[in-house]
Amino acid sequence: MKNFILFLFLFFLTNSCFPAIEKPDDYFYAINKKVSAVVDEPEEVKKIYTRELQKYKKYRTKKYLISSKYVELSLRKKDKHILVYELLKLNDDKYDYVSIACNYNLALQFEFSSPELALQFLNKAIQLDERSGEKYFLPHLYHQKGRWYYNKKNYKKALFYFNECLKNLNRKETLYVASMHNNFGLCFDKMNNTKLAIEKTRKAINILENKPSKTKEERLFLYFIKGNLGGYFFKLKDYSSAEKLLSQELNFYITENYSSEMINPSKQLFELYTITNDKEHLKKLIDFLKEGESRLKTTDRIEINKIFQKYYAGINNLENLKIYSARLSQLNDENTSKTTQELSETSDRLNNFIIKNINQQYAYQKRKNILLTSVIFLAIITFAFFILNIKTRNKRKHDSLERQKMILENNKKMLEKDIKLQNEKIKSLYHSLNLKIETEKAFLNSLKNIKKQNNFQTEEVLKDLLLKVNNLIQVDKRNYDLISECTLQNEYFVNRLSEKVPNLTNLELKLCMYFRLNLSSKKISSFENTTPNTIRVYKTKIKTKIGLDRETSLDTYLKTI
Template sequence: MNKFFGILFLLTLNIMFPNGTYPQQSKNLSASVKPGKTYHKLQSQLEAAKSQSKNKVLIAKGHLQLGEYYHTLGLYTEAITQYNFALEQLGSNPNEPLYISLNNNIGKVYLSLNNFELAEQYFEETRQASIKLKDNKNLALALGQLGASHEKQGEYDEALKDQIKSLELFQKLGDAYGEAMTHENIGSIYEDLGQFELAFDYFNKAYDYLRESDSEEEINVLNNIGDSFRKRGDYELGLDYTLKALELANELNDLHQLESAHKDLSKNYALMGNFEMAHQHLLMAEEFNSELIKSQNSDQLNVLQTIYETNKKEAEIQLLREQNKVSTANQNLLWVALFAVAVIFIILYAYMGKKRKAKLKIQEYKQRMLKAELDKKEIEEKNLQREVQLKAASLSRYSLHLSQKNKILLDMSNTLRNMVARKHMDTSAKMKELVKEIDFNLKQEQEWDEFMTFFKEIHPEFIKKLSKLSENSLSPAELRLGMLLRLNLSSKEIASILRVTPDSVRVARYRLRKKLPIDQKEELVNFMIEL
């Protein structure tokens, strides 16, 4: 019976974290350096390279470092832009070692986006260029990335071939860190194939190098070793390694690894029949996952705001320089005019004509400056709109997360009720307790509070405008329905979030429509979006 409950609990975990994966997050920047300071430092280094040196390789390195920083924050578009700037400096010279690193980094960005075709195209170019330059280090890295791409697509034979070639190169180079990482990658492939003994052997080889390094890599390999024991049915040993990973993650304050360790502990305790501990660790994993997402979103917004402010200051400085040039030109013109009046009175008429022409040119220049300023403001407005769209996408993902979570809890509740209704079973009391606990969780409104906070940040005036448009006061339920329609969600999705039937949603939409000054031919969703 305990094994049955363990399988049921693991199914729940796999629904919430499919295929044992987690959201791809960067390291916890708040525990080390503030994103704004890091950006300013890298930007200053790039500007210094541009102003103090004509060496294009140094400028390309500055763009490369900025691109790598954007990649760690999940700002993939900005990362690709910086890498392309670097390639422009190098002139796309495949014989330049820095070109190989740039190509490899671009491939990593596309791999993070699961665009395997483009990622492998860049990794293959890196591989060929490395062979041509006899650069075994970059060749080993390119093969490792190709193996990772094949593994993500389930092409395990190809993945193993690439990783084994990469391992041989690292061994030839005497690169112990590269060997450790490749051992771990090979262990991951064997784990996917269900060959847990082989997986453990490779994870253990990686751990021999990473032991007591107090690094994120050590935490990761400890979790992997714990997984291999758990999947072989050795729960006690699996628990020991996962607890070690949790302890080290706490010391390093690594949110991603904390989430991973708690999630693995939840699975282990579920299989051991300790469902209370399994539930506690599952809740903690969800808590760290939420904190990790908030941290990444905060870091991204901070950096985007810093970039915007930096660009704005640069534009202001450039404008002041142009104004200074105009002022200097006016002063020179005045001296010429005074000199001309004092020395050559005879050509006064000609001089006045030239002066009028100069004024016209200045006016035209000012008009061009004004147009440039308007164009700059338009660009700034588009950037702000993109930021709002980013947060709107985050809010939509959050609302879908609510929907998915509620559906999972409802399905589990119904399943457990059916089990209670069956005869000849002595687990009714326990099942009823679980049903009560799940129903209690469904009544919590914490998610709605967080949803309201996110929504008000993106659409601060929406609720106020919607309330003013209605002659009769709108109920909280009608305001919630309006907010979900503003996110362009379907009736089915809204029904899942509000925990009602789709028919109830249609009735609620009809009642809300009657309270609003909306044309009969206009869609209610379009009306909400245009508010």
């Protein structure tokens, strides 16, 4: 039942109705609508993804980057939550639709593995949707929150949120309206008010049955809730009504080839026929399950074989009981890890031993206790062995990590020293360049003075000019090696930075070389023949492209590259 309800929620997510007013978020609604129409066709979804990505590459607009990643969610099979986190950060609450959808998605992913975390995401989505006033997912968010309280066995609060969902639903959404009435029935059943549960579930059935043309999902859900109604009659011991409804549910799943949905009605019918001692129908059910078992997945086959085991134990058919007990054990082995393989085989042998002596009641009970103790003892020994093995492996890993850490720290120190030395060389180069510029200016001024003066000491002026030229030559010689070395370093730095941040321009990459040296905006502006304010604007723009916040220093970040 949990899997089926989860299916409905995912169906809600991709088929919600939204306002038709044109708003910034409508673009993402349109994208969601396109993806929903082809959600079962990966190649078509991939085309939509490629189209959005090409728009981003062409226009470099954040909107299209967000839309491409939103579509990618439908293609991702593993680690989907990582992509959702990335999308949330990229969106940064700019588009309500995306923020709500991402938080809703995370709430669904963590519903069973981390319920408290799921509730945080769910509350955030509800807050955003209520604030937006658009009701993008609001009815289904209330549905999900009611379901959260249902799983926590707080049925009164669950009823409250299911009712909130119903109030916000479009009454033409027949499937969802019927689903809420069915949820009311589930809550009342848990509150031991079976009669009211029947009343609400019948209302859900009537809503769907009165719809002239039903979708595939509506027909599936109709027979699912008929099975729920049959379960309520079963509790009231109205076996005739229960058998009729459960049989209708099972026959529908058989006809429409919903193999995985057959398990629950089959189990309930088995219990019903066992209680009523209806041997004929019981045998027909067993024969049918045998015929369809091979089409089921392993977990469902385990449930089917549990039914077989109960059946043959009930009629004292020891031969078949042994066969299906062994098959059940084999299926369980497929779902267990290698570490429990020996324990599973031991349990198999013990089960076989018990089956052979089932007619000796006293001996069976005595040996069962002994063998159960043995199994527990073996389990403890096996568990202790694996714990010891894990500790040994962890110690080896720890020692290896420590050694790697020491190597990395030594390498880090060497790199820091090398970086410091190279930075000093580069600073020396820029200081020398400044000195050369000043010397050149003085040289030009001397030439201008010579031109202005009529009487001058030729020999002294020539000596002064010769001295300045000699200084320029010496500066060039000292800088030649540094320039060659720095050029290689700068090329390496620019290549690394371009790989990490591909959208930086050539001018921005050049400025990053200056920022990396902790040069002031005034100093850089003198090199680039611009104003310090322009340099500061470029610095802010570069930080935005890299994705750094205000508190993070750009110079410090660039030194890590």
